[in-house]
Amino acid sequence: MRQIATLASSLALTLGLSAASPLERVAAQECRSGPVALDARATLVLPATFGVRGVVPGPSGSLVLWSAGGDLFSIDRERSLTRILLPDSIQPAGVGLTAAGIRLLDQATGRDYLLRPDGALEAVGQARLGMAEQLDQALWRENGWILALRDLASRRFVVRRFFPGDAAELFRSAPSDSVKTIHRYQLTESGRGLLLTRSMAPFTVIRLDPSSGATDTLAAPLASLERVNLPADSLAHWRALPAVALECTVLLTLTDLASDRRVLVRYGADNRIRQVTELDAPLGLVTRLPGEDVVLAARRAGELELVWYDWHWVREPSSPTP
Amino acid sequence: MRLRFLGPALCLALLCFIAARPASAQSLASLAAANAATSAVEKVGAGCWGCESFGGWQICHGGEIPGYYNCTTTVLNTCQLSSPGCGAGAALPLDPDGSTQYVSRGSLLGVQVALHDGDPPVRRNCEGVVVARKQTSDDIIAVRIRTGSLTL
Numbered sequence: 001m002r003q004i005a006t007l008a009s010s011l012a013l014t015l016g017l018s019a020a021s022p023l024e025r026v027a028a029q030e031c032r033s034g035p036v037a038l039d040a041r042a043t044l045v046l047p048a049t050f051g052v053r054g055v056v057p058g059p060s061g062s063l064v065l066w067s068a069g070g071d072l073f074s075i076d077r078e079r080s081l082t083r084i085l086l087p088d089s090i091q092p093a094g095v096g097l098t099a100a101g102i103r104l105l106d107q108a109t110g111r112d113y114l115l116r117p118d119g120a121l122e123a124v125g126q127a128r129l130g131m132a133e134q135l136d137q138a139l140w141r142e143n144g145w146i147l148a149l150r151d152l153a154s155r156r157f158v159v160r161r162f163f164p165g166d167a168a169e170l171f172r173s174a175p176s177d178s179v180k181t182i183h184r185y186q187l188t189e190s191g192r193g194l195l196l197t198r199s200m201a202p203f204t205v206i207r208l209d210p211s212s213g214a215t216d217t218l219a220a221p222l223a224s225l226e227r228v229n230l231p232a233d234s235l236a237h238w239r240a241l242p243a244v245a246l247e248c249t250v251l252l253t254l255t256d257l258a259s260d261r262r263v264l265v266r267y268g269a270d271n272r273i274r275q276v277t278e279l280d281a282p283l284g285l286v287t288r289l290p291g292e293d294v295v296l297a298a299r300r301a302g303e304l305e306l307v308w309y310d311w312h313w314v315r316e317p318s319s320p321t322p
Numbered sequence: 323m324r325l326r327f328l329g330p331a332l333c334l335a336l337l338c339f340i341a342a343r344p345a346s347a348q349s350l351a352s353l354a355a356a357n358a359a360t361s362a363v364e365k366v367g368a369g370c371w372g373c374e375s376f377g378g379w380q381i382c383h384g385g386e387i388p389g390y391y392n393c394t395t396t397v398l399n400t401c402q403l404s405s406p407g408c409g410a411g412a413a414l415p416l417d418p419d420g421s422t423q424y425v426s427r428g429s430l431l432g433v434q435v436a437l438h439d440g441d442p443p444v445r446r447n448c449e450g451v452v453v454a455r456k457q458t459s460d461d462i463i464a465v466r467i468r469t470g471s472l473t474l
Contacts, residue, residue: 036473037471037473038474051417239416251474253420255416258452259452260465264472264474284418284419297469300421300457300465301457304418304421
């Protein structure tokens with residue numbers, strides 16, 4: 001426990017959590033979109049035995065990564081790694097960075113934990129999960145969690161709030177034929193709401209208003225994939241990674257599990273596909289670092305490594321899009 | 323020589339017959355899971371994550387990855403398409419580069435996924451999904467060149 005305390009304290013310092021400022025969301029002062037250019041600036045090789053379950057960007061360019069097994073890594077602005085070992089009983093479905101410390105939501109129990117900068121781990125709540133509900137992901141947002149789960153009884157994917165006194169349901173997918181084919185979506189944050197990316201074909205991306213539950217479906221990428229020669233019978237091996245928003249541009253990485261092929265799809269502010277780029281390299285876009293013109297990606301060049309890309313508009317968008 | 327192969331062939335036919343029964347039972351198990359789910363933990367289900375050659379036949383292995391899914395193989399399960407909850411489908415854990423993620427990049431219930439000197443450069447599971455791969459120095463250089471700058 002002393003080790004946890006020491007590491008947690010170190011983690012808090014590297015993340016700047018002891019400062020009173022909470023994690024700030026990307027302020028969408030303008031909502032621009034257009035072609036973007038990414039230039040690799042720095043890399044960091046990840047530990048060989050660390051299977052990344054999730055990545056959450058913190059203030060000041062810091063990051064927290066966690067594995068399904070419960071390992072936690074922080075990466076500070078200078079790209080040095082700090083490791084925290086959580087108790088075996090905790091396997092985070094999501095991690096949130098707050099002024100009070102690190103919030104963790106346990107996948108199996110739905111328990112909400114706060115890991116304080118002094119290393120103290122405190123259970124601060126528990127999400128109510130139905131008897132037939134299975135938690136897939138939790139996304140910390142403002143002062144609560146957005147839960148992504150599968151309702152095995154109704155065979156639907158469900159998104160629900162877990163905020164103090166607020167468990168409103170935001171989204172419920174169409175029912176699937178069987179429990180094992182329930183649609184799975186991955187949640188990411190964007191300046192215009194949450195993005196739900198369906199993992200498997202047709203790789204639908206849905207924009208979800210986290211307050212009202214209103215949805216907006218982006219154009220399905222399948223029709224545009226003909227130009228990159230993606231045979232329908234190979235789609236079972238393709239997956240979509242969580243979509244990444246750069247202001248009103250949305251970038252989607254499609255990956256072939258049977259090869260190094262990647263297809264990067266760019267959406268415009270009008271939710272239509274503007275460009276499809278084929279890439280023969282194991283690379284996936286991960287997230288945008290808030291407050292910076294940096295996109296984080298992961299690629300495999302011998303080992304799995306994180307890559308910091310500076311990004312900019314290829315040509316400055318002429319007029320901001322609402 | 324013919325007799326040497328006749329035995330395994332008969333065994334395989336028997337195995338296929340037996341293996342078909344758990345497959346149908348699996349859908350019932352799924353329904354039962356939906357109706358009687360008492361835990362938020364992924365149910366154990368039959369399926370196939372990796373293959374191992376045994377006596378010339380590809381035998382299916384289940385796998386367990388903490389926090390993702392647990393799957394077991396039926397005793398006489400031959401290597402066939404994975405069940406969605408057992409490696410295939412959206413449950414398959416991925417690294418953020420879009421490649422499959424496997425336990426500590428090591429072994430998985432006897433299925434060797436970490437490559438060593440002299441191994442083939444690519445190892446795949448039953449479905450053709452790459453579970454381990456060795457990149458040459460030329461491969462690595464090519465990846466860095468292709469991903470150094472991107473215009474999307």
